[in-house]
Amino acid sequence: MTGSLVIAGLGPGSDAMVTPEVTGALARATDVVGYIPYVARIAPRAGLVLHASDNRVEMDRATAALRMAAEGRHVVVVSSGDPGVFAMASAVFEALEPHPEWHGLDIRVLPGITAMLAAAAAAGAPLGHDFCAINLSDNLKPFDLVLKRVRLAVEADFAMAFYNPRSRSRPDQFGHVLEVLRGVCTPERLVILARAVSTPEQALRVLPLCEVTPEMADMRTVVIVGSSATRRVGGWVYTPRSA
Amino acid sequence: MTGSLVIAGLGPGSDAMVTPEVTGALARATDVVGYIPYVARIAPRAGLVLHASDNRVEMDRATAALRMAAEGRHVVVVSSGDPGVFAMASAVFEALEPHPEWHGLDIRVLPGITAMLAAAAAAGAPLGHDFCAINLSDNLKPFDLVLKRVRLAVEADFAMAFYNPRSRSRPDQFGHVLEVLRGVCTPERLVILARAVSTPEQALRVLPLCEVTPEMADMRTVVIVGSSATRRVGGWVYTPRSA
Structure with missing residues (x-):
């Protein structure tokens, strides 16, 4: 079973600034992981599990997302803005570093409109x-x-x-x-x-x-x-x- | 007749990175203005005039766009990436500066995914x-x-x-x-x-x-x-x- 991990930027707040590729990735996700207010922006649907966590637990969140992807889930880690600018993408790669067994995972970063x-x-x-x-x-x-x-x-x-x-x-x-x-x-x-x-x-x-x-x-x-x-x-x- | 000027970012190239607010602005435009390869990304339709111009004529392009908006047209100036990052937004404001008669125009900048x-x-x-x-x-x-x-x-x-x-x-x-x-x-x-x-x-x-x-x-x-x-x-x- 081949899972995937997408690290996606939701933009600064308006849904009109969410790119179609991010919307598409969310539509295919089995799991969405992120800080509570960002996960709250994702509409619930059958087959989608929302994993909202508190601030300042970025490394735990990143490791949990990687583990789920390794188990075959299609995981989207959501950030506000752009995930590569002071957000979750660096945390995911930092969490990936000590786990060579996960280095071959299908990981993609989808940019967003940063604040x-x-x-x-x-x-x-x-x-x-x-x-x-x-x-x-x-x-x-x-x-x-x-x-x-x-x-x-x-x-x-x-x-x-x-x-x-x-x-x-x-x-x-x-x-x-x-x-x-x-x-x-x-x-x-x-x-x-x-x-x-x-x-x-x-x-x-x-x-x-x-x-x-x-x-x-x-x-x-x-x-x-x-x-x-x-x-x-x-x-x-x-x-x-x-x- | 009240016109408008939108300065919109088309992102780096993929249509999957164009934000819905930019797509919406293009759907309402009467005129699209920009450098040839960026205007080439816009699908022609009835009621839309495409104004493609060569590189290095940013100030002429910006002034023409402002003039059309002042005449009541709904103009979208397209940039690749984000219009505010080494792109058309600064040129438009520079072209606006010597024209106080246009300072009250309805102008909006729509961000995009910069390269x-x-x-x-x-x-x-x-x-x-x-x-x-x-x-x-x-x-x-x-x-x-x-x-x-x-x-x-x-x-x-x-x-x-x-x-x-x-x-x-x-x-x-x-x-x-x-x-x-x-x-x-x-x-x-x-x-x-x-x-x-x-x-x-x-x-x-x-x-x-x-x-x-x-x-x-x-x-x-x-x-x-x-x-x-x-x-x-x-x-x-x-x-x-x-x-």
């Missing part, structure tokens, strides 16, 4: 030229490394997208990053705070750096900081192609 | 942690700025995605970037060359930096360079979440 692309589209085109994406969470890496990357990104004059800027268990990170930015950028540098983008709760703010406060971000927010060339036109924000 | 996300998914999860995207073309910016960004990105230990690494008119850029990388990275640093990803011509190579040569890339290739932590597991390449 920064949806946030950028909602604001205009702030990532219209060279940019970087940094996960501000220090759950798995030292926070000094985050701050070093922010400093170098400013020096390179990248536009920047920050994932996981702030949560209840990490209330201070975004404030520290803002301090670094204020030390090296002008007060007018444009910042976009995009919360729950593409969902009915979407809230988008565009502010100069000097007006941004840490509590404007939470775990559902992606923050985009423009490059030195990022500017407004009408109600939009964009980074010129020559930036 | 680096599709390439990363095909390879595993090489962008699984902090990363940057750099356009190697010097059509609109000095090449010294590109090389500076590459150096700083290595110092930050980002995974890197390079767009437009090499073309007939710019045959040398990718070679210069490889020289910079060889000066600062180990010879084993993993490089992914993903050509025409998600199309029938897809070709994916994973090589250590020391084996990469400039002619392995062309204008249909996106190049992903791993961080120092990027590694192989089975046939896959991934960057650990702790990187």
Whole structure:
């Protein structure tokens, strides 16, 4: 019996941003595995088992999904956004590493619209030229490394997208990053705070750096900081192609 | 008569990666505007005018699209990948800037799967942690700025995605970037060359930096360079979440 494992991106929230190949993979699945709010987006049907698990158990979830695929099930691991950007794909490959008996499994990664692309589209085109994406969470890496990357990104004059800027268990990170930015950028540098983008709760703010406060971000927010060339036109924000 | 302008991402090539909101916008369009090979992906139908134009006329194309929308047409500007990543969205906002009479137009940007996300998914999860995207073309910016960004990105230990690494008119850029990388990275640093990803011509190579040569890339290739932590597991390449 030959199983399969698909790691699929559901996009940032709207079903209108789920790609047909992800919808197709879900239609063929015997099992869907993921964090509770993402699995909640999948319609139940006969023959489909939904395995919803809590946050911060990514490795257990990944190993369970691999085991089910090895047993012949057709498993889809769901992520929000793109599974390869601060999401489940890396966790699955990390879980695969110590299990050579599973290395021949039929595994596919299906990309999705990651939050920064949806946030950028909602604001205009702030990532219209060279940019970087940094996960501000220090759950798995030292926070000094985050701050070093922010400093170098400013020096390179990248536009920047920050994932996981702030949560209840990490209330201070975004404030520290803002301090670094204020030390090296002008007060007018444009910042976009995009919360729950593409969902009915979407809230988008565009502010100069000097007006941004840490509590404007939470775990559902992606923050985009423009490059030195990022500017407004009408109600939009964009980074010129020559930036 | 109220027109509209949608700037839509068609994804990297496969129709299975076109989001339903983009498909819906195309179904409602009176006019589709874009570079010849992208417009060629749109099925003709009664009531739809296709406006295909050559490469390097982005500003003319953007202005024409804005003018048609101002005249009451429902215009979709198509880009490959995501329109906000090295594509048409910035050009449209740049063309909008000198025309305040158009600033109130109904404009929307619809994100798409950008090439680096599709390439990363095909390879595993090489962008699984902090990363940057750099356009190697010097059509609109000095090449010294590109090389500076590459150096700083290595110092930050980002995974890197390079767009437009090499073309007939710019045959040398990718070679210069490889020289910079060889000066600062180990010879084993993993490089992914993903050509025409998600199309029938897809070709994916994973090589250590020391084996990469400039002619392995062309204008249909996106190049992903791993961080120092990027590694192989089975046939896959991934960057650990702790990187």
